[in-house]
Amino acid sequence: MYPIDLTVPESEHAMALQLGARWNEKYAVWYVPRTFNAEPLSRWLTARQHVNVRARTLWLGRVYAPCPICETSIPLHGLVVPAGHSALFAADDPAEDFWQVVEEPAQLYDVAYVSAALQAVLRVHAPTFRLGYSELLEGFGWMNYCRHCRERIEDQGCALDFGSPLNPLDEHMAAKITLKELRVELEATCGSQSCGVQFFDQMPRSCA
């Protein structure tokens, strides 16, 4: 069974159906079929009601590394928010969750939702980084796809593990990650975020 993925207001049911959303009678929930491209349905993703990071600008990290499946060298992307971003900290009682300014940059992992303005920018600058179904999360998330074999690459393999291409062990690895500033406001729902970014200053900035 799927997690509850979509919140669709009654007036938009017809539109959601037309875009591929389905209604589960038994559980009375809207969901995205597993193999379906969720992007047109992202406005209804329940995750957008649980935004937990905000920033006025962000960096798109990019590194070329072998695809874990076909081994072709491909671009992998990740989202990095600068020092001064805001994060929602969870309290024991959710009513007491609080926002706090974080004075360190952070990489975002298991991103379930990003605001529409950022989605549009990512379509242009990182077309192989998109919303898809994650087996590990059992839900939808933004992830890398191989531009050669088209397989999805979960954050686990390319960003979350220390020493993976987007999570450098040393300055030499960090020097291969370029950071491009995306001048767009970010609102996102992420599963986790790093506390600081290792070797952040060694990552070259790209302006093109």
Ligand SMILES: [Zn+2]
């Ligand atoms: Zn591949």
